[in-house]
Amino acid sequence: MDAIATKRFPAFALELPEWLEAAIPPAGHVYAAAEDRMTLAIRLAELNVRERTGGPFGAAVFNVQTSTLVAPAVNLVLQSKSSIAHAEILAISLAQRILDSHDLGAPGMPPVELVTSCEPCAMCLGALHWSGIRRLVCGARDGDARAIGFDEGSKREDWVEGLQSRGIQVRRDVKRPDAVAVLKDYVASGGPIYNARSGMTDRQR
Numbered sequence: 001m002d003a004i005a006t007k008r009f010p011a012f013a014l015e016l017p018e019w020l021e022a023a024i025p026p027a028g029h030v031y032a033a034a035e036d037r038m039t040l041a042i043r044l045a046e047l048n049v050r051e052r053t054g055g056p057f058g059a060a061v062f063n064v065q066t067s068t069l070v071a072p073a074v075n076l077v078l079q080s081k082s083s084i085a086h087a088e089i090l091a092i093s094l095a096q097r098i099l100d101s102h103d104l105g106a107p108g109m110p111p112v113e114l115v116t117s118c119e120p121c122a123m124c125l126g127a128l129h130w131s132g133i134r135r136l137v138c139g140a141r142d143g144d145a146r147a148i149g150f151d152e153g154s155k156r157e158d159w160v161e162g163l164q165s166r167g168i169q170v171r172r173d174v175k176r177p178d179a180v181a182v183l184k185d186y187v188a189s190g191g192p193i194y195n196a197r198s199g200m201t202d203r204q205r
Ligand SMILES: [Zn+2]
Pocket: 086, 087, 088, 120, 121, 122, 123, 124, 125
């Protein structure tokens, strides 16, 4: 019988789509340049659209010392019926599971970098502060996501400086045109634009 039907408060879990493992190079593959790492994040976003498993966003956590992949992820909001299932949240959570620590910046841990096909929304930005991530690399700008109708939430204008003042390096606009192309393809293919304001009247928005 379905666990949800028998349990009042079911377990909560998120699982990456089945196609994803086959789309990732073998373990140990070296992603030497930030552009190489971004190529993977954008590819994941692209495949997520093509396979119709979620929104046009991909992200991945990399080990900075070895330039190898720790954890890949894609947006799974609609499929999982969870508003927190953004690619960045999944990549961070999976990396923490794989590296067996809630703090990716803890003593003895390899420094890690989050690469995301689009700049983090307000929620993911908050999660970054708590994650122990040491470096953030972004493709599309948050304005590019807003331009197609996604709500990135309320973010301070100086969010980049805010991260840098906490020792998190930020690099923007890496392969931005390629990342923006995925956003545009998603809209062109009729992908649903979702945000928590969609049920509001014009006055509430
Ligand atoms: Zn987000």
